[in-house]
Amino acid sequence: MADTTVYDLHVQEQNFSGITPNMVRIREIDDPELKAKVIAKLAEWRGLTPGNVPGWFELDDADYVDLLNAISEDENPRDPNAEWRD
Numbered sequence: 001m002a003d004t005t006v007y008d009l010h011v012q013e014q015n016f017s018g019i020t021p022n023m024v025r026i027r028e029i030d031d032p033e034l035k036a037k038v039i040a041k042l043a044e045w046r047g048l049t050p051g052n053v054p055g056w057f058e059l060d061d062a063d064y065v066d067l068l069n070a071i072s073e074d075e076n077p078r079d080p081n082a083e084w085r086d
Helices: 006-014 032-046 061-075
Strands: 023-025 058-060
Touching: 023 061, 032 061, 058 061
Parallel strands: none
Antiparallel strands: 023 058
């Protein structure tokens, strides 16, 4: 274990049954339009103003997908009377 770095130890601590969760930090989203949408939706979900969402805020990959799906639903609402199709 002499060659183990602090990063390796951190990853080992977060390892759940062989799965390391992926995290998305808001400040790491490169697309400014997507970043603004993510911040706005996250602020809505958390009861904040967009200016109060910190850039270091992290979402795990499942929460990020839920947030992207919510943004997509807002931009392209489904017709409640339409039939569901594959």
